[in-house]
Amino acid sequence: MLKRLRRRWQIIPTWIKVVPILALLAVLSAIHQSNIAHGSLLASSLHRLFFLPLFLASLLFGLRGGLICAALISLNFLPDILGYEGQALSQRLDILMEAALYFLTALITGIFVDRERREVMRLKRAENLALLGQAAAAVAHELKTPLVAIGGFAQRIYRDLEEGHPHREKLRIIVDQVAHMEQLLREMLDYSRPLELRLAAQPLNELVDEVISLCALLAQEAGIQLIKEADPDLDSQPMDGARMKQVILNLVQNAIQASPRGGRVRLSISQSPDWVQVEVADQGSGIPREHWDKLFFPFFTTKRGGTGLGLAISHKIVEAHGGTLELVKSNENGTTFRVVLPAKPLNHSPS
Numbered sequence: 001m002l003k004r005l006r007r008r009w010q011i012i013p014t015w016i017k018v019v020p021i022l023a024l025l026a027v028l029s030a031i032h033q034s035n036i037a038h039g040s041l042l043a044s045s046l047h048r049l050f051f052l053p054l055f056l057a058s059l060l061f062g063l064r065g066g067l068i069c070a071a072l073i074s075l076n077f078l079p080d081i082l083g084y085e086g087q088a089l090s091q092r093l094d095i096l097m098e099a100a101l102y103f104l105t106a107l108i109t110g111i112f113v114d115r116e117r118r119e120v121m122r123l124k125r126a127e128n129l130a131l132l133g134q135a136a137a138a139v140a141h142e143l144k145t146p147l148v149a150i151g152g153f154a155q156r157i158y159r160d161l162e163e164g165h166p167h168r169e170k171l172r173i174i175v176d177q178v179a180h181m182e183q184l185l186r187e188m189l190d191y192s193r194p195l196e197l198r199l200a201a202q203p204l205n206e207l208v209d210e211v212i213s214l215c216a217l218l219a220q221e222a223g224i225q226l227i228k229e230a231d232p233d234l235d236s237q238p239m240d241g242a243r244m245k246q247v248i249l250n251l252v253q254n255a256i257q258a259s260p261r262g263g264r265v266r267l268s269i270s271q272s273p274d275w276v277q278v279e280v281a282d283q284g285s286g287i288p289r290e291h292w293d294k295l296f297f298p299f300f301t302t303k304r305g306g307t308g309l310g311l312a313i314s315h316k317i318v319e320a321h322g323g324t325l326e327l328v329k330s331n332e333n334g335t336t337f338r339v340v341l342p343a344k345p346l347n348h349s350p351s
Contacts, residue, residue, distance in 0.1 A: 017060050021069065024053045029076050047098060050076075054106055062117065063110025070106040074099040125297075144185050151178035188309065195320045197243060201236040204276060208267055211248045215256060223261035226252070230269035237276050237343060239321055244341075247314040247325070251280040251337050254310065258284030258335060276343050279328065281336040292327055 032046045050073045058066030080095040158171040212226050219226050248267075255265040263283035270277055287295070294300045296315040301308035311325075318325040323341035330336070 058109035062114040066106030066110035070102040197240040202241040225264045227266045243317045250310040255282035258282045277340045283334040287330040
């Protein structure tokens with residue numbers, strides 16, 4: 001019942017939720033100004049009624065809504081805060097404290113509401129990803145065998161056809177598309193399976209050097225310069241080297257594809273006593289703001305021909321290491337992703 005009411009409330013347009021709050025604020029403000037003008041004793045009681053729209057705004061719109069409502073309420077007390085002739089300093093301080101109380105109430109309520117919403121979204125995302133992983137594993141398992149057979153026969157026929165045969169180019173397209181679908185199935189299975197990390201001391205500098213070597217040809221063809229910035233004396237870190245190489249390789253390949261010809265992709269490695277991090281920055285046109293929250297969702301991609309699983313798998317690998325993969329910035333000057341791993345040995349159990 002509660003879920004049904006919450007779902008119905010979420011589809012109500014924002015302006016319908018805003019109008020009652022603004023109407024209540026307007027009525028209370030009008031009565032407040034009238035009472036002050038006539039010296040009514042009800043003025044102090046009306047101050048408490050302002051908490052009603054304040055709580056509504058905080059509950060409906062979180063921290064931002066609560067602070068905006070607190071600011072609108074405080075406008076009613078602006079003349080008293082600024083003071084007028086004959087007004088005692090203690091009165092001005094009382095009004096100022098009352099205005100501060102509105103903001104403090106909005107701050108505390110808004111923080112708790114926003115935290116609750118983030119937790120609900122996290123749980124919902126985890127539930128959706130679990131269901132999606134199960135579905136992806138089932139689909140991939142059913143498609144893998146017939147797809148391998150199709151690809152194998154297509155490759156054999158392609159090799160047997162002589163150059164210049166009218167159907168040879170069509171077979172090449174079939175072989176390429178089957179290979180793309182096989183790659184997608186491998187990534188789907190990789191994403192749906194539990195990760196079993198093989199942790200060992202890994203020199204991160206060497207790992208990044210391997211990735212740069214693997215991406216050198218791709219970068220050269222795209223006219224991109226790969227730049228590494230790192231302390232040569234970085235300590236080795238406990239990690240699954242093959243998995244982390246997969247993460248960094250995916251980030252670097254994405255950065256190369258996003259950067260314009262003649263651009264640069266920068267890999268920066270740094271560490272502290274508690275963490276080690278790798279940043280991959282490109283010089284592309286950036287990712288639209290409305291896509292930021294979807295970047296690590298499986299099958300979401302803005303690249304033509306992309307599977308939408310690269311970042312999702314990378315995110316899963318980094319989280320399995322106890323670290324974080326995040327978008328640091330993205331604008332018209334480029335995009336930066338950051339991998340942060342704990343520098344301490346991990347007591348890992350398979351996820």
